Amino acid sequence: xxxxxxxxxxEFMEKIKSKAIIISFxxxxxxxxxxxxxxxxxxxxxxxxxxxxxxxDETQNYFTSLSDKLSEFKLEDKQPxxxxxxxxxxxxxxxxxxxxANKNVVMKKIEGYIFxxxxxxKAITFEYRSLSVANFNDYQRFEESFNKIRRMQEFQxxxxxxxxxxHLINNVEMKKVKLDEKGNxxxxxxxxxxxxxxxxxxxxxxxxxxxxxxxVRSLVEEKSNRLIEIIVSSCKPxxxxxxxxxxxxxxxxxQIVVWVLIGVAFAGQGLVMFAxxxxxxxxxxxxxxxxxxxxxxxxxxxxxxxxxxxxxQITSYLSMIxxxxxxxxxxxxxxxxxxxxxxxxxIPLTTPGVMILRLNSAPISTLEIAATLAELVLxxxxxxxxxxxxxxxxxxxxxxxxxxxxxxxxxxxKE
Numbered sequence: 040x041x042x043x044x045x046x047x048x049x050e051f052m053e054k055i056k057s058k059a060i061i062i063s064f065x066x067x068x069x070x071x072x073x074x075x076x077x078x079x080x081x082x083x084x085x086x087x088x089x090x091x092x093x094x095x096d097e098t099q100n101y102f103t104s105l106s107d108k109l110s111e112f113k114l115e116d117k118q119p120x121x122x123x124x125x126x127x128x129x130x131x132x133x134x135x136x137x138x139x140a141n142k143n144v145v146m147k148k149i150e151g152y153i154f155x156x157x158x159x160x161k162a163i164t165f166e167y168r169s170l171s172v173a174n175f176n177d178y179q180r181f182e183e184s185f186n187k188i189r190r191m192q193e194f195q196x197x198x199x200x201x202x203x204x205x206h207l208i209n210n211v212e213m214k215k216v217k218l219d220e221k222g223n224x225x226x227x228x229x230x231x232x233x234x235x236x237x238x239x240x241x242x243x244x245x246x247x248x249x250x251x252x253x254x255v256r257s258l259v260e261e262k263s264n265r266l267i268e269i270i271v272s273s274c275k276p277x278x279x280x281x282x283x284x285x286x287x288x289x290x291x292x293x294q295i296v297v298w299v300l301i302g303v304a305f306a307g308q309g310l311v312m313f314a315x316x317x318x319x320x321x322x323x324x325x326x327x328x329x330x331x332x333x334x335x336x337x338x339x340x341x342x343x344x345x346x347x348x349x350x351x352q353i354t355s356y357l358s359m360i361x362x363x364x365x366x367x368x369x370x371x372x373x374x375x376x377x378x379x380x381x382x383x384x385x386i387p388l389t390t391p392g393v394m395i396l397r398l399n400s401a402p403i404s405t406l407e408i409a410a411t412l413a414e415l416v417l418x419x420x421x422x423x424x425x426x427x428x429x430x431x432x433x434x435x436x437x438x439x440x441x442x443x444x445x446x447x448x449x450x451x452x453k454e
Contacts, residue, residue, distance in 0.1 A: 046282020329391025339426025364392030
């Protein structure tokens, strides 16, 4: 065991001094935060100025009401979000009005314009014309405002009490309350649960992808420069395998701590979404066990590769299995007790990701938690035993990567 600890310490110290680890520790989380925060910052900047919006109302029934309705939307500094300009002229044709409005849009005198036409005998035409068709918030505000005005006008024509109608069409928002196994209540937000689960699984995927790839490349390098032969001469292969797993696990824990600190420093209040996690301790247990399981697989498989290209192929295949729970993320959170999700909970390679989803969306029985944890621990033990046999021979094999038949021969050999 002392030799395994020595290997673990050596593995940790060698890796933490590499340029790849510096990139993984600091640049990777900064890039992730950048991609997460910058889009919202740019979106806010796009909406930080008042927009001039023209209106060509051929019906002459909606301009005043629409202008009043849209003036209710304000920016953060309380300035109006929209300035509404009447582009309708009594003695000009609609085509000429549209041509002039198009010209103003192209010259950026106005952001865009709303075109309204139709009457009681003809269906209403409601269009918004602009250079960009990407601002969904504007479309939603314009459409909702117009439809409210149109409904109220129709109700007034029918002598229906508009105050009563206004009261009736206001939707009552349903509050979602989550119950645990003891009947205790807690409010829930599906989107917070979704994104927090997504982030947790992505962190697991990235840690396994980065650490696993680093481990496989390290084994290839040690084999190519014959360093592994020197290590094997003074340590048993089992000690090397255990040491590499422990060293890489320690490195990963340090990496997660750094990522959390960077996240807290830069995201601050944005990290409150993690409050939506229930059973945070259990989530970390599944996270760690999942990482150890994949690391043991990487050690065994990595010992048989001989080139950088083979290492990249194997790393990508194994990493894709880790991210597979994202494919079933929404159905897993909406129906965590379905047969498919329960089956996937007991397949070792998908157990960590699926259980992270289920624990964050519904109460899971203690028996099922114990069973999946036991299954993960047993899987780790078996994978380490299998990887140990492969590692013992594969670490000193050179040339062509062995096929499945040859690997099965290795597994049948007695220690």
